[in-house]
Amino acid sequence: MKIAIRFLKVLLFVPLWCAAEPATVIRATDLKQEPATDAATVAQLKENTAVEALERKSGWTRVKAPAGEGWVKMLALRYGGPGAAKAGDSGVSQLFNVARTGTSGAQVTTGVRGLDADMLAKAKPNPAELEKMSGYAATPDRAAGFAAKGRLQPQQVEEVK
Amino acid sequence: MMRMLLAVVALAAALPAQAQFRLPSIDINKIVDSAKNVGKAAKDIDQPEEIAIGRDLAATLLGAAPLVNDARMQRYVNNVGRWLAAQTERSDLPWQFGVLDAPQLNAFAVPGGTIFITRGLLERMKSEAELAGVLSHEIVHVLKKHHLKAIQKAAMSSLGGDAAALALKDRAGAARDKLISFGTEMYTRGLDKSDEFEADRLGVVIAARGGYDTYGLPAVLQTIQAMNAQDSGLALMFKTHPAPGERLDALGEKMQPTLDRYSKQPQLVERFAAEARTAK
Numbered sequence: 001m002k003i004a005i006r007f008l009k010v011l012l013f014v015p016l017w018c019a020a021e022p023a024t025v026i027r028a029t030d031l032k033q034e035p036a037t038d039a040a041t042v043a044q045l046k047e048n049t050a051v052e053a054l055e056r057k058s059g060w061t062r063v064k065a066p067a068g069e070g071w072v073k074m075l076a077l078r079y080g081g082p083g084a085a086k087a088g089d090s091g092v093s094q095l096f097n098v099a100r101t102g103t104s105g106a107q108v109t110t111g112v113r114g115l116d117a118d119m120l121a122k123a124k125p126n127p128a129e130l131e132k133m134s135g136y137a138a139t140p141d142r143a144a145g146f147a148a149k150g151r152l153q154p155q156q157v158e159e160v161k
Numbered sequence: 162m163m164r165m166l167l168a169v170v171a172l173a174a175a176l177p178a179q180a181q182f183r184l185p186s187i188d189i190n191k192i193v194d195s196a197k198n199v200g201k202a203a204k205d206i207d208q209p210e211e212i213a214i215g216r217d218l219a220a221t222l223l224g225a226a227p228l229v230n231d232a233r234m235q236r237y238v239n240n241v242g243r244w245l246a247a248q249t250e251r252s253d254l255p256w257q258f259g260v261l262d263a264p265q266l267n268a269f270a271v272p273g274g275t276i277f278i279t280r281g282l283l284e285r286m287k288s289e290a291e292l293a294g295v296l297s298h299e300i301v302h303v304l305k306k307h308h309l310k311a312i313q314k315a316a317m318s319s320l321g322g323d324a325a326a327l328a329l330k331d332r333a334g335a336a337r338d339k340l341i342s343f344g345t346e347m348y349t350r351g352l353d354k355s356d357e358f359e360a361d362r363l364g365v366v367i368a369a370r371g372g373y374d375t376y377g378l379p380a381v382l383q384t385i386q387a388m389n390a391q392d393s394g395l396a397l398m399f400k401t402h403p404a405p406g407e408r409l410d411a412l413g414e415k416m417q418p419t420l421d422r423y424s425k426q427p428q429l430v431e432r433f434a435a436e437a438r439t440a441k
Binding site for chain 2: 021023056058059074075076077078079080115116117119120121122123124125126127129130132133134136137138139140142143144146147150151152153154155156157158159160161
């Protein structure tokens with residue numbers, strides 16, 4: 001029992017990204033030595049290469065590929081084994097799966113309570129909670145001070161249509 | 162009065178549009194005509210009305226799941242959200258942000274500037290930049306009035322023009338209840354896909370304006386993409402949004418230059434870890 005608890009504790013403290021996760025490269029991509037476009041290229045990965053994703057740094061993900069370890073553009077990766085890479089394909093099958101589980105009450109054995117479609121449909125207004133929420137709101141000034149503390153620098157960025 | 166009007170609208174719907182008769186003070190033909198005029202009232206909702214509708218909807222969502230009872234976490238999320246909202250053209254709205262005590266992964270935008278994120282989604286995030294990415298996406302729904310327009314459309318086609326207009330203006334009454342139930346239902350049906358893609362693109366822009374690493378939103382989408390699609394905590398989000406892989410594809414297509422230009426901005430991993438975790 002003690003060992004089991006210790007094991008669980010260890011699991012809790014392992015950051016999510018430490019665990020290698022199977023992923024697939026969705027297009028031909030350079031495997032870089034460092035997370036930067038001007039870094040040396042370790043290898044060129046072909047479309048659909050299966051890799052293990054290790055960690056993310058901004059727009060880059062460190063992966064273990066058959067050709068070695070290095071960094072690839074994060075948006076070139078999709079999680080899951082080969083086949084997950086086919087654009088649109090994984091999404092449709094995911095949606096299909098969800099729809100299938102969703103319509104059959106018997107299959108939803110894990111049925112988490114809380115905010116699902118049923119709860120929303122049955123919900124009665126809770127004005128007291130809304131009042132409480134308003135009490136937590138930040139003023140623009142306080143938010144600006146908070147941003148400054150985090151060294152966030154506002155930028156002029158135009159909308160992209 | 163409202164009930165009578167609704168009954169009349171129902172009656173009118175059952176009759177041919179050219180039926181010629183009048184009730185005292187109600188012109189049936191006018192109601193039938195405006196029922197056809199779907200979309201007109203979209204321009205008619207002013208900001209106070211938008212905020213009032215939002216409050217009713219927000220109270221209902223809070224009836225489904227209350228707030229996480231953690232003032233520090235709630236204030237933190239409000240600081241991040243208010244800072245991002247200040248970078249937009251609707252900075253003057255009464256913005257407020259709340260973490261709902263629910264294990265599912267989801268986030269909701271309510272007209273008028275109220276944004277919710279679930280505890281389940283917050284727990285999966287690893288940095289303030291990720292939180293900023295999700296809040297920015299929701300802020301766009303408010304900026305572009307995605308939900309407001311969808312509610313109006315539903316109300317117009319179901320209640321008819323004049324009844325819908327009354328329901329939008331009058332806070333007490335049967336038509337208003339109907340309107341709020343349309344609104345709530347929308348959160349289980351979802352918006353147009355194009356609204357979601359727009360919220361992703363502009364969400365990245367708003368996070369960049371706020372000075373955050375722009376990869377926050379794509380990172381959250383990738384986290385969700387990596388999860389088991391049959392996880393019941395994802396059911397509602399998957400039902401109401403395009404698949405995460407599809408959203409990542411769309412961001413890659415249109416947003417790569419913006420994403421890369423601002424990717425070196427802060428992620429604030431430590432501050433997030435200190436502030437966003439519930440005190441155990």
